[in-house]
Amino acid sequence: xxxxxxxxxxxxxxxxxxxxxxxxxxxxxxxxSTRPIKKVPTLRGKxxxxxFHESSTRTRTSFExxxxxxxxxxxxxxxxxxxxxxxxxxxxxxxxxxxxxPDAIIxxxxxxxxxxxxxxLVRSSVINAGDGMxxxxxxxxxxxxxVREKKxxxxxxxxxxIGDIAHSRVARSNTVGFLKMGAHVILAGPPxxxxxxxxxxxxxxxxxVEEAIKNADVIIMLRIQKERQQPFLFPSERxxxxxxxxxTENLAAARDDVLxxxxxxxxxxxxxxxxxADGPYSVILDQVANGVAIRMALLYLLLxxxx
Amino acid sequence: xxxxxxxxxxxxxxxxxxxxxxxxxxxxxxxxSTRPIKKVPTLRGKxxxxxFHESSTRTRTSFExxxxxxxxxxxxxxxxxxxxxxxxxxxxxxxxxxxxxPDAIIxxxxxxxxxxxxxxLVRSSVINAGDGMxxxxxxxxxxxxxVREKKxxxxxxxxxxIGDIAHSRVARSNTVGFLKMGAHVILAGPPxxxxxxxxxxxxxxxxxVEEAIKNADVIIMLRIQKERQQPFLFPSERxxxxxxxxxTENLAAARDDVLxxxxxxxxxxxxxxxxxADGPYSVILDQVANGVAIRMALLYLLLxxxx
Amino acid sequence: xxxxxxxxxxxxxxxxxxxxxxxxxxxxxxxxSTRPIKKVPTLRGKxxxxxFHESSTRTRTSFExxxxxxxxxxxxxxxxxxxxxxxxxxxxxxxxxxxxxPDAIIxxxxxxxxxxxxxxLVRSSVINAGDGMxxxxxxxxxxxxxVREKKxxxxxxxxxxIGDIAHSRVARSNTVGFLKMGAHVILAGPPxxxxxxxxxxxxxxxxxVEEAIKNADVIIMLRIQKERQQPFLFPSERxxxxxxxxxTENLAAARDDVLxxxxxxxxxxxxxxxxxADGPYSVILDQVANGVAIRMALLYLLLxxxx
Numbered sequence: 001x002x003x004x005x006x007x008x009x010x011x012x013x014x015x016x017x018x019x020x021x022x023x024x025x026x027x028x029x030x031x032x033s034t035r036p037i038k039k040v041p042t043l044r045g046k047x048x049x050x051x052f053h054e055s056s057t058r059t060r061t062s063f064e065x066x067x068x069x070x071x072x073x074x075x076x077x078x079x080x081x082x083x084x085x086x087x088x089x090x091x092x093x094x095x096x097x098x099x100x101x102p103d104a105i106i107x108x109x110x111x112x113x114x115x116x117x118x119x120x121l122v123r124s125s126v127i128n129a130g131d132g133m134x135x136x137x138x139x140x141x142x143x144x145x146x147v148r149e150k151k152x153x154x155x156x157x158x159x160x161x162i163g164d165i166a167h168s169r170v171a172r173s174n175t176v177g178f179l180k181m182g183a184h185v186i187l188a189g190p191p192x193x194x195x196x197x198x199x200x201x202x203x204x205x206x207x208x209v210e211e212a213i214k215n216a217d218v219i220i221m222l223r224i225q226k227e228r229q230q231p232f233l234f235p236s237e238r239x240x241x242x243x244x245x246x247x248t249e250n251l252a253a254a255r256d257d258v259l260x261x262x263x264x265x266x267x268x269x270x271x272x273x274x275x276x277a278d279g280p281y282s283v284i285l286d287q288v289a290n291g292v293a294i295r296m297a298l299l300y301l302l303l304x305x306x307x
Numbered sequence: 308x309x310x311x312x313x314x315x316x317x318x319x320x321x322x323x324x325x326x327x328x329x330x331x332x333x334x335x336x337x338x339x340s341t342r343p344i345k346k347v348p349t350l351r352g353k354x355x356x357x358x359f360h361e362s363s364t365r366t367r368t369s370f371e372x373x374x375x376x377x378x379x380x381x382x383x384x385x386x387x388x389x390x391x392x393x394x395x396x397x398x399x400x401x402x403x404x405x406x407x408x409p410d411a412i413i414x415x416x417x418x419x420x421x422x423x424x425x426x427x428l429v430r431s432s433v434i435n436a437g438d439g440m441x442x443x444x445x446x447x448x449x450x451x452x453x454v455r456e457k458k459x460x461x462x463x464x465x466x467x468x469i470g471d472i473a474h475s476r477v478a479r480s481n482t483v484g485f486l487k488m489g490a491h492v493i494l495a496g497p498p499x500x501x502x503x504x505x506x507x508x509x510x511x512x513x514x515x516v517e518e519a520i521k522n523a524d525v526i527i528m529l530r531i532q533k534e535r536q537q538p539f540l541f542p543s544e545r546x547x548x549x550x551x552x553x554x555t556e557n558l559a560a561a562r563d564d565v566l567x568x569x570x571x572x573x574x575x576x577x578x579x580x581x582x583x584a585d586g587p588y589s590v591i592l593d594q595v596a597n598g599v600a601i602r603m604a605l606l607y608l609l610l611x612x613x614x
Numbered sequence: 615x616x617x618x619x620x621x622x623x624x625x626x627x628x629x630x631x632x633x634x635x636x637x638x639x640x641x642x643x644x645x646x647s648t649r650p651i652k653k654v655p656t657l658r659g660k661x662x663x664x665x666f667h668e669s670s671t672r673t674r675t676s677f678e679x680x681x682x683x684x685x686x687x688x689x690x691x692x693x694x695x696x697x698x699x700x701x702x703x704x705x706x707x708x709x710x711x712x713x714x715x716p717d718a719i720i721x722x723x724x725x726x727x728x729x730x731x732x733x734x735l736v737r738s739s740v741i742n743a744g745d746g747m748x749x750x751x752x753x754x755x756x757x758x759x760x761v762r763e764k765k766x767x768x769x770x771x772x773x774x775x776i777g778d779i780a781h782s783r784v785a786r787s788n789t790v791g792f793l794k795m796g797a798h799v800i801l802a803g804p805p806x807x808x809x810x811x812x813x814x815x816x817x818x819x820x821x822x823v824e825e826a827i828k829n830a831d832v833i834i835m836l837r838i839q840k841e842r843q844q845p846f847l848f849p850s851e852r853x854x855x856x857x858x859x860x861x862t863e864n865l866a867a868a869r870d871d872v873l874x875x876x877x878x879x880x881x882x883x884x885x886x887x888x889x890x891a892d893g894p895y896s897v898i899l900d901q902v903a904n905g906v907a908i909r910m911a912l913l914y915l916l917l918x919x920x921x
Contacts, residue, residue: 004424016650031876033714033715034715035659036659037659037660038659038660038661038687038715039659039687041660045342045343045345045346045376046343046344046345047345047375047376056709057691057702057711058710061663061689061691061711061714062714064532064689065714065716068687069661069687069691071383073346073375075371075372075375075377077364077368087573087574088364088571088573089575090569092573092575093364095592096364096365096571096572096595097368097591098362098592099592099595099596100340100369100372100596100599101341101345101370101591101596101597101599102372103345107619117869119588119919122842134681163584166727191571218621219726255395263704264706265701265702265706265708265710266702266706267701268703271323279333285502285709285712285713288710288713288714289713289714289715291714292714292715296376303638351651351653352649352650352651352652352653352683353652354652354679354682354683356675363756380653380679380682382675382679382682384671385673393877394879394881395671395879395880399878399879399880399882400671400879403671403672403878403879403899403902404671404675404901405897405899405904406903407647407675407676407679407901407905407906408647408648408652408903408906409679410652427667427899464899507918526840
């Protein structure tokens with residue numbers, strides 16, 4: 001079975017059937033990573049370019065490991081080593097890569113929409129590994145995979161997404177994804193971190209974290225992205241932690257079997273208390289493990305068959 | 308068939324028969340990059356070190372992809388991660404690499420002659436991926452491959468090389484290569500960018516771009532290498548573009564089936580107008596595709612047989 | 615045969631039997647690197663993460679080549695591309711890597727003890743590739759391998775370690791290793807570079823380099839690690855060279871079949887005269903070649919069997 005798409009650019013453009021196919025595929029591929037020999041020959045002879053314009057440990061490493069476990073060849077390009085420093089346009093850099101016949105280009109870029117533009121320029125499959133404040137579809141897919149794995153379903157669950165909604169591509173992609181799969185989503189954060197007209201996504205908004213946590217099946221805490229905020233949108237980290245951080249105390253209002261999630265890297269003691277991040281409800285490391293499986297699934301579905 | 312050389316350091320040291328063998332081999336290997344499974348086992352178990360002291364997207368990526376499509380193992384070293392920062396001499400760094408038994412070392416270095424010195428120090432094959440303002444033999448080979456592929460021959464063609472001749476290793480290697488293969492080469496650029504005594508290479512020089520373009524079969528536009536010029540050798544980019552840039556207007560004097568080439572990365576609107584770079588005569592992206600094939604050919608010819 | 619350990623963190627925690635097993639294994643794997651096809655399928659499907667927080671050419675390259683010659687998949691993370699720049703703790707970064715199911719994590723870190731902490735956090739094997747001024751066990755193992763290969767034994771040899779003892783993890787690991795294997799070790803360096811109470815390791819100390827060299831079977835010259843010294847611990851490089859550098863003159867007091875070693879990168883003309891580094895007693899490049907063999911041996915012994 002294959003996905004009838006060239007690219008994975010955002011959650012908006014995936015149907016519920018496609019999302020289910022991706023999650024099912026990831027479920028079945030996940031086991032490969034626990035074998036003594038963690039490798040299948042599925043994508044032997046495929047060339048995958050990882051093109052990362054923003055620093056990333058987990059996403060780049062996750063994609064690289066996914067590619068290698070499927071036996072693909074990988075080449076990695078970062079902003080600092082690329083011709084970007086010589087003034088080449090992004091479109092030209094990517095057209096040049098394309099001329100080397102890669103099968104997929106995985107791109108992370110600080111400019112929202114960059115992957116979409118590139119996808120139109122090239123025959124290769126493009127996977128968006130995060131673009132500006134716009135989308136991070138593989139994160140949303142691994143988050144949905146993690147919830148479905150633990151809860152058995154997505155439909156009808158109450159999902160709270162808490163933090164810097166305005167600057168978070170994770171928030172945006174997860175909101176769209178969970179709503180699409182029939183979950184209820186509530187967004188919470190300080191007024192300075194809630195964008196205007198965010199309700200059009202279909203999720204209610206609150207400035208009170210307690211309201212979002214109440215009866216939540218899933219809580220997704222967002223990273224305070226210090227590197228994106230200028231000036232800082234709340235008086236201090238301590239103040240943020242006391243009003244919007246997830247702690248043992250405010251967590252008590254959630255459902256007994258709540259799942260705590262975070263896209264990482266976490267700021268311990270800011271948006272999440274260490275005892276919550278490391279506690280029994282946390283599935284943060286499951287998210288990371290499932291990230292490899294989701295990326296294997298996408299590469300397999302996009303590149304696995306004859307083209 | 309093999310090439311009877313340990314290293315590929317410059318075009319000067321290749322015979323016309325060797326150049327033809329390389330181009331023929333590249334022609335036949337090019338097809339591998341268009342297969343669903345882009346990989347042959349030819350260089351399995353070979354170790355190739357990519358040692359890049361200058362930033363490069365296309366050349367490094369091209370070499371890496373070439374190596375992987377031949378199933379070689381690759382290790383990449385850049386100036387910033389290397390012991391150069393600890394004060395080790397280049398010769399010592401390379402002797403150390405050599406002690407790990409690589410089969411080939413691909414080197415790009417800002418110092419002219421660095422690859423030649425290294426080649427004498429090591430048993431491994433050394434391929435020059437660009438040294439200072441001296442040579443860039445793989446670029447010249449891929450350019451000749453591209454022209455031969457489109458025109459069916461090199462002999463007798465009129466090749467114009469236009470731009471910053473003084474600072475361009477591409478100009479030098481291409482001039483030597485095309486002349487060796489029987490083409491006519493004419494060099495053009497502003498007086499500040501034409502080195503003294505360049506005529507000894509055997510190509511006439513003009514300061515008038517129109518003269519070079521007239522009746523050209525091939526036009527190779529050089530990159531304005533802003534990063535190498537201090538102070539800048541012409542008053543402004545706009546002025547450079549108006550006097551020396553390739554435009555739809557001045558291109559009209561070339562032959563009807565002219566080929567437009569550029570080693571990349573291009574400065575759109577400076578040395579080449581966007582509509583020319585993207586126009587029907589441009590083979591800039593063919594050059595990139597052929598770059599992979601040329602590098603596969605060199606690795607195959609140097610390492611492919613028993614040593 | 616396997617080593618009954620999860621991790622290789624320091625020489626202290628290895629028994630003499632384990633050290634001998636590692637050296638024997640390295641001796642037998644060394645031959646692979648001289649074959650036309652330098653690759654065995656032993657670790658196919660294993661994932662090895664190279665996590666380097668300090669710049670390194672030889673150690674990182676050596677580990678990568680070792681992994682690839684055993685057919686393992688490798689992923690490389692450096693400090694500059696990692697989430698460290700986003701404020702993630704080292705423990706969280708490593709827990710995240712662990713969630714992707716690597717088989718081994720190779721870590722170099724500026725903080726002494728970092729690898730030990732990580733080893734307790736993860737199921738994966740951890741190999742210390744150098745931590746602060748603490749330990750560099752793979753360097754000591756490759757040094758012992760080199761001496762045993764040349765001398766046929768370690769027991770009873772007189773080993774002089776000369777230079778900046780205080781800032782050298784190489785000095786510390788080698789002192790412990792050679793003493794454990796029955797060699798005599800003498801440490802020499804300027805008073806400002808000899809740590810307090812270093813005698814507890816079991817090696818006598820002298821401030822006179824001639825005393826250490828006298829009758830030495832093996833001389834290990836340490837690198838003057840300019841990047842670690844603030845302020846500089848001796849008046850000038852020239853003065854250091856004249857008092858503590860190894861030269862043809864002071865080398866005459868050593869045994870006729872002395873071995874000259876250096877962990878690299880060398881500062882020519884500072885701690886070692888060029889004619890000594892390149893001379894007949896130098897086994898500096900043998901050390902590098904054996905480094906690949908030792909790392910292959912460790913990966914094989916830790917990961918080679920069913921776990």
